[in-house]
Amino acid sequence: MSHGYINTSFLTGFSDLAISRGGNPTVLYEAVGLDRDSYIDEKFSTSATSHPRLLVTQEQFVELLEHSARELNCPDLALQLAKRQGAYILTPLVPMFANCRTLMDVIKVLEKYMSHIVYGGQIEVTVGENHIHTCVRAVHPHLLRYTQIEDYVLAVVYNAINHLLGKNYPLRACYFTRHETNPAQIEQYAQYFGCPVVFNNHELAVTSDNALMDQSVAEIISQFINRVKRSIPEHHAGFIHQIRQTISLSLANNGAPIEDIARVLNMGHRTLQRRLKEHNISYRALVDSVRHELANQYLQHSSYSFTDIAGLLGYSNLSGFSRSYQRHCGLSPTQARQQFLQLPGE
Structure with a gap:
């Protein structure tokens, strides 16, 4: 049974990543039942008379990541995909931040946005005395049991924090719900997230320092907008689809x-x-x-x-x-x- 859709913006960069690993994006897409209308960033995939689709099911998205990680022998595929996407998937936040006056306003906007674009998913941010705790809740448990989707979700949260606040506020810790006992693998995750990483935790979450609460909100938003502008990619699917996709997110x-x-x-x-x-x-x-x-x-x-x-x-x-x-x-x-x-x- 399908549990909802995810915007195809989250596939941005997949094709280039697959090619860089020696794979054929078309074969990978079709192996999980996604047709040509699902390819949003391939130079050779979209005809002049059609537009790529705007949504795929969450199950297809998860299966694509899992299948591709195995086929390309790339266990950190989801982490690399999130990194390639940069701030692009956050572009609709630019106008949404216009009326924010406090950092909590910014946080509430981010929570609302993420819950809209991933049905069933919810980001909850709690501000403590010495830390800010960002937890991913209400994502269907049967999806989060997969390594790639758990990696991807947390990497997106991590990248969102970086693009929103810059790298001046590194994470304190990163928490996964799944098991991992390989020291080399744990070290790889620690290097990616730049902080201690805990596995077999009761929730999927990241914790950061709350010193950022003292930063000017106007400065945070201004710097975020500049990062977003630099991240907007050239869409191989064309200008009209870029507008359509931005509308769908907004x-x-x-x-x-x-x-x-x-x-x-x-x-x-x-x-x-x-x-x-x-x-x-x-x-x-x-x-x-x-x-x-x-x-x-x-x-x-x-x-x-x-x-x-x-x-x-x-x-x-x-x-x-x-x-x-x-x-x-x-x-x-x-x-x-x-x-x-x-x-x-x-």
């Missing part, structure tokens, strides 16, 4: 207004409008297209309630989503879900 934040997306991409909104016009598409049409595509995927998955879907697509209430979907598809969300779940193989 919808839950107030519906992804064009000003926010333009800021994420380091351009003015008029420049973005002009470039979209060159591709014969309006920004509103692009948002509607992304919403429709995501809605159809979410509706095929019974674990997403209609209220969940409305929130993930940036609607302020369920009725707004229902009216929009009915207008676009000629069916209510309820009718569409019934049809989807009656299809063979669903």
Whole structure:
């Protein structure tokens, strides 16, 4: 049984990593049931008439990492993938930080963002007297038993802290739930995370010094934005998909207004409008297209309630989503879900 989707932004850099290890990304994708519409960063994968998909199931993502680690003889594949992605997957946070006045505001925004993009996942940050504890909760236990996904989740948290705060605040400790007794392997993890690493812990978490609470929030956000701008990659899949993917990550934040997306991409909104016009598409049409595509995927998955879907697509209430979907598809969300779940193989 599938437990939800993950945004394909988390596959950014996978193809180049696989090639660097002597592998064929196409073969690796197809081995776990992912077709060409799942390839988001390959130079040879996307036709001019289609766009890569925006979501894959969490199970497919985990299976891809596990299978590829074995096939490429790369046990630290997930760690390397997270490192290659840098701050890119955090780009939608740029406009979301605009109204933050305290570090706790920043932390709350980060918690909310991570819970939106990984369904069932939740980041909880606790500020203690001498430390800040960041814990990954509510990820489905059957997924976290896999080495690669546990590595990847914690590496993403670690990289998010680094890109948000810089390397002036190294971690105090890093905690894994799985077992590991090989001293060489433990040392490798300690070098990656730059701190002592504990295995067989009751939770997946990192702990950092709370001295960063004294740092200026405006300075933190300014430095973060500069790091994000430097991390935005050239999308082999094209400019339009880059916009689509950014919209898909940002919808839950107030519906992804064009000003926010333009800021994420380091351009003015008029420049973005002009470039979209060159591709014969309006920004509103692009948002509607992304919403429709995501809605159809979410509706095929019974674990997403209609209220969940409305929130993930940036609607302020369920009725707004229902009216929009009915207008676009000629069916209510309820009718569409019934049809989807009656299809063979669903």
